Amino acid sequence: MVRVLGWLVMAFAVAPREVTQGNVQRIMYVHVPLILASYLAFGVLAVASLVYLVRRDPGADRLAHASGEVGVMFVGLGIATGSIWGKPTWGTWWTWDARLTSVAILFVMYLGYLLLRGTIEDPERAARYCAVLGIVAALDVPLVHFSVYWWRTLHQPPSLMKPGGFAGSSSILWPLLVNLVAFALLYAYLVARRVRLLRAEAEATA
Amino acid sequence: MSYARRALAVAWKDLAVERRSKETLNALVFFSLLLLFVFQFTLGGDRERLAAVLPGVLWLGFVLSALLALGRTFLVEREHDCWEGLLLAPGDKSAIYLGKLAGNLALMLVVEALVLGLFVVFFDIDLGRALPGLLVVVALGTLGLASVGTLFAAMTANVRARELLFPVLLLPVQVPILLATVKATEALLLGEPLGAVAHWVKLLVAADTVYLVVSLLTFDVVLEG
C-alpha cells in the first residue's frame, strides 16, 4: 500500500508544470518542496531524539536516523536545485544571502549528525550521542537563523535576490502546493521504508 | 563530596596537570604566534585591508586555538586509561562537565589574552575605549565555544577520526557565536559603544544560556558509556 503511494507521489511531482514567467521558474516546483520537506525531516529528528533520550525506545532512534538521512538528502538536493536555478536567474551559482547561508549551515550540521552515526560502532552509544547532537542542533537552528539574518540585514542593504517573487498568482500556487504534499508524502514513504530496514537489520544482528 | 567540591576538584586537577606539563599552553602559544606571522605575511602590506579584516582574523585565531584546546579536553583520561574512572564516578556527572568547562575556560582565556596582546603589539591596534566592551564580547564568545566544545569533546573522545569529527561537529553549531563576536568586535574596534551592538550581545547571552543548559542536562547521557 505504501509502495503504491510512493509511485503516486512521483507521478504527481512531475505533473504540475504551468508557469508564465520564464520556464526556469519551474525549478521552484522541486526546489521549494525539497527544502520544506527537509525542515519537516529535521523537526521529526529533533522530536525523535528527545523521545529517545527520555524513553530509550530504539524505535525513536531508528526514526531519527532515517529522518536524518532523508533530510540531509533533501536539503542537499534543495541547495543544488537552488543553485541551478540561481545561475541563469541571478547570474551566479551562489550568494551569501541570509536564506542560502542558513540552509547551508543546516546541511553541514546534519551531515555531521550522519557522520557521527557512521563513526560509532556500538549502536546503543550511537543512539545516545546522536540524540544529544540532534537536540543541540535543533536548539541551534533559531540561533543560526537570527544571527545570519542580522548579519545580512543590519547595516547592509537587504538582499535583492528573491527567486521570482510571485504576487500569489494562483496558476503558480496550486502546482506548488500539490508538489509540497507530494514531497512530504515522498519523505514519509522513504523514512518508513528506511525505518523498516533499520529494524530488520537490528533484529538480524541481535 | 558536595557537587561544587567535585567540580572544583576536576578543574583543579586539570589545571595542575597543565601547570606542570604546560603541554597544551605551550602548543597554543606557539600556534598563535605562527598565526600572527601568517596573517602579517598575507595581509601586512596593506594597512587598510588589514584593518578591515582584523576582527575576523582575530576571532579566527581564537577559534583555531579553541579547537586545539577543546579537542584535548579528555586527552589525559584517554591516554592514561582513566576513561572508565569517569564513567564510574558517583553522583551527578555534570559536576565533571563544570570542572572540565572551568579548566577549558581558564586555558582559553589565557591564550586569548596572549593573542590579543600580540595583535595589539604587532598590528598596532589602539584598543583604548573599546577594551571593556571587547572583554565582554570575548568572555561571552569564549563561554559559548567552551560550553558546547566540552560536551562535543566528551562525545568524540572515543570515536575513530576524533580529530576530524570534533571540528566538523562543533563549527557549524558555533556559527551564531562566530557571527555575533566578529560583528560586535568589528563595531567596537571602529569606536562604537557597547550599546550599539546590544543585539549581538543579547544573542551571545541567549546562545550561551542554551548551550550551557543543554550541556549540563545531557552530559550524564554522554558519560553513560
Next chain:
Amino acid sequence: MPDNWGFVAAAYGLTAAVLLWYWRRLAKKERELERVNAGSETTVAERSREPSKTGHPRPEPSPRTPLQ
C-alpha cells in the same frame, strides 16, 4: 527571458537521479538482508529445537558490544 531548458532538465534530472539512487540502495539492502535471514533461518531453527542441556533457560546472544 531565455528558456534555459537545460537548467530545468539539470535540476529535475539531478533530483530524480539522487532519489532513484537512494530508493535502489534501500531495495538492495533489503534484498541482502532477506538472503542473510533465509540462510541462517535453518540453523537457528535447529538450535532452538534442541532442549537445553542444563535445564536453564537458553541465554540470548548479547546484542551489545563490550565496553571499549
